[in-house]
Amino acid sequence: MPNISNQAATASQESAEKPVLAANGIEKRYESALPFVGQDVTVLTGADVSLYPGEIVGIVGENGSGKSTLMKILVGALRPDSGSISRHGTVGWCPQETLLYDRLTVAETFELFGEAYGLSADRVRRRRGELADRLDFERFLEYRIDHLSGGNRQKVNLAVALLHDPDVLLLDEPYTGFDWETYLAFWELAEDLAADGTTIAIISHLISERERFDRILELRDGRLHEQTEPPQARSSAHPGGE
Amino acid sequence: MGGVVTASRLRLTELARQPLTLGLLVALPPVVIELYGTSMESFPRLPTLGADPAVAGRLTGALFAVAFLAGLVGLFQVISAREGDERLAVAGFPHGRMLASRLVAMCVVALLGAVVSFGTLSYRVEVASPVLAFAALVLAAAIYGLLGVIVGTLVPRELEGSIVLVFLADFDNVLSSGLFSLTATVPVPFVGDVRVAETAPLYHPRELFTAAVLDGTLAGEHLAPIALWIVGLLVVAVLAYGRSTQGPTERLAGWSA
Numbered sequence: 001m002p003n004i005s006n007q008a009a010t011a012s013q014e015s016a017e018k019p020v021l022a023a024n025g026i027e028k029r030y031e032s033a034l035p036f037v038g039q040d041v042t043v044l045t046g047a048d049v050s051l052y053p054g055e056i057v058g059i060v061g062e063n064g065s066g067k068s069t070l071m072k073i074l075v076g077a078l079r080p081d082s083g084s085i086s087r088h089g090t091v092g093w094c095p096q097e098t099l100l101y102d103r104l105t106v107a108e109t110f111e112l113f114g115e116a117y118g119l120s121a122d123r124v125r126r127r128r129g130e131l132a133d134r135l136d137f138e139r140f141l142e143y144r145i146d147h148l149s150g151g152n153r154q155k156v157n158l159a160v161a162l163l164h165d166p167d168v169l170l171l172d173e174p175y176t177g178f179d180w181e182t183y184l185a186f187w188e189l190a191e192d193l194a195a196d197g198t199t200i201a202i203i204s205h206l207i208s209e210r211e212r213f214d215r216i217l218e219l220r221d222g223r224l225h226e227q228t229e230p231p232q233a234r235s236s237a238h239p240g241g242e
Numbered sequence: 243m244g245g246v247v248t249a250s251r252l253r254l255t256e257l258a259r260q261p262l263t264l265g266l267l268v269a270l271p272p273v274v275i276e277l278y279g280t281s282m283e284s285f286p287r288l289p290t291l292g293a294d295p296a297v298a299g300r301l302t303g304a305l306f307a308v309a310f311l312a313g314l315v316g317l318f319q320v321i322s323a324r325e326g327d328e329r330l331a332v333a334g335f336p337h338g339r340m341l342a343s344r345l346v347a348m349c350v351v352a353l354l355g356a357v358v359s360f361g362t363l364s365y366r367v368e369v370a371s372p373v374l375a376f377a378a379l380v381l382a383a384a385i386y387g388l389l390g391v392i393v394g395t396l397v398p399r400e401l402e403g404s405i406v407l408v409f410l411a412d413f414d415n416v417l418s419s420g421l422f423s424l425t426a427t428v429p430v431p432f433v434g435d436v437r438v439a440e441t442a443p444l445y446h447p448r449e450l451f452t453a454a455v456l457d458g459t460l461a462g463e464h465l466a467p468i469a470l471w472i473v474g475l476l477v478v479a480v481l482a483y484g485r486s487t488q489g490p491t492e493r494l495a496g497w498s499a
Contacts, residue, residue, distance in 0.1 A: 077332045099329040103256040112252055115245045116335035144259070160333075 018088065019050035020199050021074060021168050026083035027222075028069055043069045044080070045222030051168060056190060056200045056212065060227075061219035067203045068096055070219060071172050074201075089167025096172040096203075098157040102146035106137065106156050109145060110163060117164035124163070131159040134189055136182065151177040158186070162193075169193065169200045187212060245335060249343030253319070254350055267351065271307035271359040278303030279366065293456055300367050301455060302419050305382050305448055308359040310411045312352035312383035316390025317403050319344045320483070324398060341483045344391065352383035363455075370458030378451035381468050385443050386411065388475035395482040418442035443471055 028044040043066035051057060061067045072078035074085065075093040100109055107128065114124030132138040135155045140148060145156065154177045161169060169190075175183050190200055191212075202213075210216060216227040257263065282299030293301065327340055356379040360372070369375050390407060397403040417439050439445055446464040453461035 075332055077328060093329070093332060095329065097325070099325040101252075101256060101323060101326045103259045104252055108252055108255065111248060112330065112335075113333055115248050116330050116333035118334060160329075 017053055019052050019086075020088050021086070021091070021201075022050040023074055023085045024048050024083055026070065026073055026085070027081045028066070028073065028078070029081055043222060044073075046083070047219070047222065047224050049074070049217065049224050051199045051201055053167075053199055054194050054197045055214040056194050056202065058210075058213040058216040059201060059203045059219060059224070060216060065219045066222060067219050068172055070224075071095075071170050071201075071203055075170050087168070090164060092161035092164065092166035092169045094158045094161035094169070094171040094174050096176075098145070098153045100145050100153075100157065100160065103144055105142050105144050106132075106148070107141045109156065109160065113160050113163055119164060127163050127165065128159075131162055135159055135185060149177075151179060151182065154178060155182065165198075167198060169198060170203075171200065172203045174202060245339045246342045246346070249335070249339065250346040253323075253343050253347035256323075257315075257347060257351060267311060267355055268358055270311065271304070271355060272362040274307040275300050275303035275359065275362045275366070278306070293452070297367050297456075298419075300363055301448075301452060302415065304359045304363045304379065305444060305451055306411065306415045308352070308355045308379045309382045309386035309414075309444060309447075310407070311355040312348065313386035313390035313393075313407050313411060314404070315351045315355075316344075316348045316387040317394040317407055318390075318400070319348055320391050320394030320486075321398055321400055321403055324486075337484045338480070341391075341480060344483075345387070345479075348387040348391070349384070352387050353380065356380050356383050367455065369455050371454045371460075374454035374458070374460055375451055378447050378454055381450070381472070382444055382447035385447065385468070385471050385475060388472065388479050389443065391479045392475065392482055395479070395486045398486070414442045414444045418445040418448050440467075446471070 026044050026047040029040060029042045031040045047066075047070055049059075049070075059067055059070070069078065071093070072095075073080045075091055076085075076087075077093070077095075101112070104112065110124055110128045111121075114121070114127075119127070128141070129138075132141060135158065137152055137155045137159070140152055140156075143152075145153060148156065154174070158171070158174050161171065175186050178186060190202075194200055217224040218227055219225075279296045279300035282295040282302075285295035285299075323344075330340065331337060356376060360369075360376050360379055363369065363375075364372065389410065393403050393406050393410070397406050446467045450461050450464045450468065453459050
């Protein structure tokens with residue numbers, strides 16, 4: 001596994017820094033819009049999380065525990081009922097579903113999101129080339145999104161989140177549909193980014209390789225609990241207690 | 243501004259990649275106009291119609307076709323891209339520019355619908371003032387395009403939104419057609435009592451259109467109400483769309499933890 005020890009060292013050095021993203025006391029309850037239809041669900045009951053520069057954090061939890069809700073709140077796609085969030089730097093969001101425009105090509109998708117991120121056309125082209133090369137989807141740049149396989153669509157979904165080279169990456173089940181080579185390429189990219197100081201939070205309901213993470217937070221009963229079992233290879237010095 | 247241009251171009255590209263939609267846009271207006279005209283041929287000449295029944299039918303068909311198609315485009319512009327818009331907004335694309343790009347795309351399609359409807363009508367009916375008649379069709383399309391955006395924002399599901407729009411357009415078309423002479427009045431704030439028919443969104447465009455086609459005159463008294471409709475609907479569309487793209491998943495897609 002490349003760069004793991006370097007990355008852990010970087011993370012340790014930066015642990016004293018302020019968090020790039022911090023959320024405190026996040027509460028969220030979904031209420032049925034109509035009486036007698038559906039039911040109210042309390043998802044988050046005071047979740048706290050702080051993410052520090054250069055660390056890779058796993059967020060785990062059972063199905064329906066509120067992981068995606070938490071991520072949407074962290075990224076600003078959903079308002080919490082209460083609690084506060086502070087972000088210091090740019091955020092990239094890779095949602096669980098590929099929220100893209102089906103009839104646009106991959107290249108057009110980058111052009112549109114480049115506008116959203118405020119990037120110049122040159123920078124969009126450059127970043128698109130880098131990401132397409134890294135995640136191996138160059139030959140699909142002129143394909144429509146709805147003509148891509150699930151795995152390639154997920155690559156584009158991830159690449160859109162990375163387009164503006166964000167300070168914090170929030171990834172919701174990012175490797176769903178990846179083949180083994182792409183999965184490894186994803187981790188290589190994630191570790192390189194973390195080594196450069198990018199903070200990465202990855203949601204997964206199943207984390208099989210704990211050593212890839214600096215910390216693992218479990219969402220349980222609406223709150224985040226740091227798992228005490230230490231990662232094998234990445235001895236992060238980040239304080240837990242989230 | 244650059245964002246609006248890029249987004250509008252890409253919205254139109256998306257639309258152009260739906261050949262069925264484009265086909266229907268070209269094929270439906272002639273069918274509707276002819277169906278309305280043919281079905282009203284057997285009607286007696288009513289004093290409230292102001293024209294030969296077949297001609298009145300074709301005028302009604304042209305107006306309905308252009309308005310309803312614009313409404314549908316507005317509706318699906320909002321609904322089909324809802325999730326993508328949510329992500330684009332989170333990525334930093336301003337809501338106002340996003341809506342503007344939707345409206346630009348809707349206007350282009352509405353213009354296309356107006357051209358097809360006007361062409362079909364001109365083939366069958368002698369139009370006294372083509373420019374005014376075409377402008378009236380475009381105004382009707384603008385009103386219904388905005389109504390489509392509003393319905394799509396408030397009822398963000400394809401089936402339910404379409405049903406609402408169908409009933410709205412159908413009711414509006416009948417109410418404003420002059421087929422029924424409704425004398426009842428309703429109070430309208432800042433305006434006073436107006437006849438029920440005059441509250442229909444298509445009423446004023448229809449009067450403008452009819453005068454242009456039959457007499458070649460500009461029924462100027464209807465311009466202000468049309469402008470009021472467009473500005474009012476635009477304000478509602480901006481407010482509704484702005485609200486819907488700020489956390490739409492929470493309200494619309496249900497619970498996805």
